[in-house]
Amino acid sequence: MRAATIRDGEVVIEEHPDPTPGAGEVLVRVRAAGLNGADMMQRRGLYPAPPGSPADIPGLELAGEVAALGPGAERFAAGERVMAIVGGGGQAELAVVHERQLMPVPATLDWAAAGGLAEVFTTAHDALFAQAGLRPGERLLVHGGAGGVGVAAIQLARAAGAHVTATVRREELRKPVSELGADAIPPEDFAARGPFDVILELVGAPNMPENLLALATGGRIVVIGVSAGAKTELNMLALMGHRARIHGSTLRARPLEEKALTARRLEREVLPLFDTHATGAAAGTGNEAGALRVPIAATFPLDDVAAAYERFAAGGKLGKIVLTLE
Amino acid sequence: MRAATIRDGEVVIEEHPDPTPGAGEVLVRVRAAGLNGADMMQRRGLYPAPPGSPADIPGLELAGEVAALGPGAERFAAGERVMAIVGGGGQAELAVVHERQLMPVPATLDWAAAGGLAEVFTTAHDALFAQAGLRPGERLLVHGGAGGVGVAAIQLARAAGAHVTATVRREELRKPVSELGADAIPPEDFAARGPFDVILELVGAPNMPENLLALATGGRIVVIGVSAGAKTELNMLALMGHRARIHGSTLRARPLEEKALTARRLEREVLPLFDTHATGAAAGTGNEAGALRVPIAATFPLDDVAAAYERFAAGGKLGKIVLTLE
Numbered sequence: 001m002r003a004a005t006i007r008d009g010e011v012v013i014e015e016h017p018d019p020t021p022g023a024g025e026v027l028v029r030v031r032a033a034g035l036n037g038a039d040m041m042q043r044r045g046l047y048p049a050p051p052g053s054p055a056d057i058p059g060l061e062l063a064g065e066v067a068a069l070g071p072g073a074e075r076f077a078a079g080e081r082v083m084a085i086v087g088g089g090g091q092a093e094l095a096v097v098h099e100r101q102l103m104p105v106p107a108t109l110d111w112a113a114a115g116g117l118a119e120v121f122t123t124a125h126d127a128l129f130a131q132a133g134l135r136p137g138e139r140l141l142v143h144g145g146a147g148g149v150g151v152a153a154i155q156l157a158r159a160a161g162a163h164v165t166a167t168v169r170r171e172e173l174r175k176p177v178s179e180l181g182a183d184a185i186p187p188e189d190f191a192a193r194g195p196f197d198v199i200l201e202l203v204g205a206p207n208m209p210e211n212l213l214a215l216a217t218g219g220r221i222v223v224i225g226v227s228a229g230a231k232t233e234l235n236m237l238a239l240m241g242h243r244a245r246i247h248g249s250t251l252r253a254r255p256l257e258e259k260a261l262t263a264r265r266l267e268r269e270v271l272p273l274f275d276t277h278a279t280g281a282a283a284g285t286g287n288e289a290g291a292l293r294v295p296i297a298a299t300f301p302l303d304d305v306a307a308a309y310e311r312f313a314a315g316g317k318l319g320k321i322v323l324t325l326e
Numbered sequence: 327m328r329a330a331t332i333r334d335g336e337v338v339i340e341e342h343p344d345p346t347p348g349a350g351e352v353l354v355r356v357r358a359a360g361l362n363g364a365d366m367m368q369r370r371g372l373y374p375a376p377p378g379s380p381a382d383i384p385g386l387e388l389a390g391e392v393a394a395l396g397p398g399a400e401r402f403a404a405g406e407r408v409m410a411i412v413g414g415g416g417q418a419e420l421a422v423v424h425e426r427q428l429m430p431v432p433a434t435l436d437w438a439a440a441g442g443l444a445e446v447f448t449t450a451h452d453a454l455f456a457q458a459g460l461r462p463g464e465r466l467l468v469h470g471g472a473g474g475v476g477v478a479a480i481q482l483a484r485a486a487g488a489h490v491t492a493t494v495r496r497e498e499l500r501k502p503v504s505e506l507g508a509d510a511i512p513p514e515d516f517a518a519r520g521p522f523d524v525i526l527e528l529v530g531a532p533n534m535p536e537n538l539l540a541l542a543t544g545g546r547i548v549v550i551g552v553s554a555g556a557k558t559e560l561n562m563l564a565l566m567g568h569r570a571r572i573h574g575s576t577l578r579a580r581p582l583e584e585k586a587l588t589a590r591r592l593e594r595e596v597l598p599l600f601d602t603h604a605t606g607a608a609a610g611t612g613n614e615a616g617a618l619r620v621p622i623a624a625t626f627p628l629d630d631v632a633a634a635y636e637r638f639a640a641g642g643k644l645g646k647i648v649l650t651l652e
Contacts, residue, residue, distance in 0.1 A: 207563060226562045234560035236531060236552045239574030246572045248565030253543075267587075 003057045003092030004234075006043055006321070011058065011305050017097040019089075021168050022069030024111040026099050028082060029096075031063040032115025032299075033090040035312045035321045036148065037227060038252060042088075043309065049088035050253050059090025060252065062097075063105055063114035064325075073099045080104035085259065087120045091305065091323055100260035103267050106274040111311045116148070118321030121270055121294075122262050123224060124153035124200075124252055130265070131247045132198040132220040136161030141190060142215070144202035144225065145182055146173040146318050153200050154182045155292045159273055164192055176295075178244060190214065204228035208237070215242045222247045294318025329383045329418030330649070332369055337384065339632050341617055345415075345422040346595070347396030352425050354408060357389040358441025358616075358625075359416040361638045361647045362474065362552060364578060369635065370412075375414035376579050385416025386578065389440035390651075392433075399425045407431035410634045411444045411585065413578060417487050417649055426586035429593050432600040439620040442646030447596055447620075449550060449577055450479035455486075456591070457573045458524040460544040462487030467516060467540070470528035470643050471508055471549065472499040479526050480508045482616045485599055491519055493529075502621075502644050506565065515539065530554035535561070541568045548573045622647025 005014040031084045039058045041047035049055050063083035067077045076082055082102040082152045089095050089100045090115060105114040127149075128134045140157045144150045145166025157164045158181035166182035167190050168174045174184035190207075194214030199209060202225035213223050213237060218240055239246070251259070284286050297317035300308035331340040347353045365384045367373035375381050389409035392402045409471035415421050431440040453475075454460045454634055466483045470476045471492025483490045484507035484649040492508035493516050494500045500510035511519060516533075520540030527533060528551035537547050538561060545568055565572070577585070599618045623643035628651050638647045 009561075043528075044511060064546050203563075208560070208562070211624060225560050226566070230561055230563040232560050232562065234534070234558050234572075235556055236527075236534070236549050237556040238556065239549060239572065240552070240576050241574070243575050243579075245574075246560075246565065248562060248567070250566050253567075254567075 001093040002302065003089075004059065004302065006056050006058060007039035009044060009319050011043055013303060016057065016092065021068055021073065021096050021238040024073050024081070024098055024100070025070040025096050026066055026073050026076060026102060027068040027070070028062065028064040028095050028097055030062045030090065030093060030095055030325055032064070032111040032325065033059045033062045033323045034116035034148070035062050035308060035323070036118060036119050037225060040309070040313055044086070044326070045264070049255045053088030054088065054147065055088075056158065057089040057092050059086070059088065059092065061085050061119035062090035062095055063111055064095075067094065075099040076104075081114070082236070082316055083114045083118050084263070085122050085251060085270065088132065092304070093325060096254055098260070101263050102109055103263050103271065106271050108274055112296050112299050112324060113127060113139065113154070114172060115324070116293050116296060116322045119251070120148040120152040120320070121156070122266055124147050124156055125266060125270055126262055127222045127224055127249060128153055128157055128198065131201075131249060132222050132263075133249075134160060134162055134198050139163045139195070139216070140165070141194070141199045142166040142182065143187070143207050145177045145184060145199065146170065147202055148320050149202055150200075151177070151180060151295055151319055154180045156270065158182075159291060166188070170316050173316070173318050179313070195219070198222070202227065205230055205232035208232040211246065212238045212242065214314070215244050218243050220245045222246065222249060224249050245303040282325075285287045297321055299324045301325070327419040328564055328628065329415070330385065330628065332382050332384060335370060337369055337635050339629060339631060342383065342418065344420055344530070347394055347399065347422050349397045350398050350424055350426070351396040351422050352392055352402060352408070352428060353394040353396070354388060354390040354421050354423055354428075356388045356416065356421055356651055358390070358437040358476070359385045359649045360445060361634060361649070362386050363447050364549060366635070366639055372487075375613065379412065379414030379510035382412075383415040383418050384414070384558040385414065385418065386401065387411050387443070387445035388416035388419075389443070390439055390575050399426040402428060402430075408588070409444050411438045411448050412464060417628070419628070419651060421599050423583055424586070426582065427596065428587055432597050434600055435620070438622050438625050438648045439651060441650070442648045443613070443620045444623060445577070446474040446478040446646070447482070448592055449475050450482055451592060451596055452577065453526055453548040453573075453575060454479060454483055456588075457485055457575060458548050460486060460524050462541060463489070464487045464523035465521070465542070467520070467525045468492040468528065469516070469526065469533050471503045471511070472496065472561065472651055473528055474646050476505060476526075477503075477621055477645055480506045480602075480618045482596065485617060491522070494602050498602065499642070499644050505521040505647055516519070520546060521545070524548070527551065531558035533594055534558040538564045538568065538570065541570050544569050546571045548571065548575060550575050555638055563575065603630065623647055625650045627651070
């Protein structure tokens with residue numbers, strides 16, 4: 001099979017042996033695979049794949065058709081449309097995924113949307129609900145509202161009855177973010193818009209001192225992105241005074257059983273929200289939008305993977321960059 | 327009534343009007359009132375009492391007899407032995423406490439133990455279980471194991487089936503701390519003793535960078551004391567990599583309904599553990615020790631409040647400093 005491959009800080013296409021599904025595993029013919037910030041870090045050699053994932057094939061999420069079943073795999077049949085987060089190896093023609101990590105693709109979603117859904121919606125859902133315990137009526141601030149996780153978090157929080165404010169650096173992206181249901185503001189304005197019950201930090205250290213001050217009593221900060229810097233000063237007296245919590249999280253390093261649990265939660269609590277009929281929304285084009293959408297900034301064929309990475313690294317997009325395969 | 331009173335950074339005894347119990351409140355004739363770190367801060371003008379508490383009478387906990395009932399108060403009868411955490415005003419001959427904050431004093435406890443129980447056991451129980459979610463079999467590190475909250479936390483964690491390590495600065499206090507059920511170690515050794523599932527930080531900022539590195543995956547740090555400093559550097563990438571949480575907490579500023587909830591939890595989950603008969607332990611002297619004990623470092627009559635504060639501020643004690651009243 002052909003796969004995106006990391007070679008000396010570059011991403012190229014190389015030939016690899018076809019993977020074979022083991023017990024409980026499924027061989028997926030990949031039709032779409034989203035790019036994520038972790039791919040950029042892995043390309044620079046900063047974020048090695050966890051044990052059990054291909055070391056040199058990037059890609060944390062994929063969607064495709066079931067091509068073959070390993071011994072004992074029974075949740076899906078050949079040809080079914082499936083999607084998943086994976087520890088790595090998603091950006092390839094074929095990928096092996098444990099069946100407990102796979103989710104069915106909602107009928108309303110095309111391949112690009114399905115290939116860009118799993119990582120960001122799982123990350124956002126886990127951060128907002130499993131970790132921060134976001135409740136209806138609470139006030140959420142999303143730092144980095146135009147990125148993949150930000151776009152997912154805004155929609156999930158709105159669907160759960162929370163009030164959402166999102167910082168968006170590029171002025172031209174504020175309108176599309178506000179159309180997702182957030183009050184889209186310049187980053188420098190956020191401290192005055194508080195207090196917030198939950199802050200989702202997708203940017204990094206520079207926001208943290210003011211985050212703490214903008215928090216309501218009992219507030220929670222969840223840190224899942226630090227592209228703008230990882231080290232900050234923590235005032236523990238302010239943390240105590242706000243009776244606040246700071247969570248750090250990554251999905252990638254979790255064991256199979258935890259990833260499987262997040263997949264079951266997504267099937268139950270999130271995927272039905274993509275169903276047009278469930279919400280009465282008119283079917284659109286592209287993503288066939290229901291209540292939730294997977295905004296796609298651009299798609300690239302697998303052969304253009306280098307250009308896709310450059311587009312991702314350039315920033316300033318709304319939504320996902322997704323590789324597509326015939 | 328006579329009461330400890332803060333005047334220009336000193337604690338003196340002054341005459342105050344007797345307080346009157348309002349609706350749902352109880353007038354308590356105080357027989358013992360413990361000292362806490364917050365009293366030291368309040369004496370220095372750094373930690374003002376919350377609204378509704380006497381501004382100039384310190385004291386966050388008390389034990390005594392019910393002297394009179396306000397309108398509608400019905401949980402206790404005149405003469406009953408009660409104890410409570412209060413927002414302030416505990417170090418006085420009389421104090422008014424809402425009946426939902428009061429707890430009955432276990433029969434095994436003398437006045438000094440009862441007067442030094444509420445603040446530290448409530449603080450430790452809330453931090454370990456309500457916040458950190460400590461589970462049987464987990465590994466707990468207590469920074470500052472010889473202090474009031476540390477002594478309570480060690481005993482509560484042991485009773486819940488956790489493994490406990492405690493840092494104790496003074497060499498001569500390590501043996502008594504180890505007799506409470508902890509592995510008592512010098513502070514400089516803790517990083518090598520990890521990983522820990524939960525770290526209770528009672529000392530402050532200097533420990534924090536190494537705390538984060540000594541944490542197990544999914545670990546929690548609860549910060550409730552910062553006497554050694556409040557500001558530290560936080561490495562958010564390490565927080566993410568450990569999928570860790572940092573909680574800050576204080577009890578004092580919480581509203582009545584939350585304090586009442588913590589009192590009900592203590593009645594249900596902690597006070598039975600002071601009952602000698604419940605554990606088969608031999609009755610001792612002083613605290614009449616059951617499974618749990620309230621170690622008392624020293625008692626002082628109310629008139630000697632200035633000496634009591636000096637003793638507390640000097641440190642190097644195991645257990646509580648408690649004021650006693652006839």
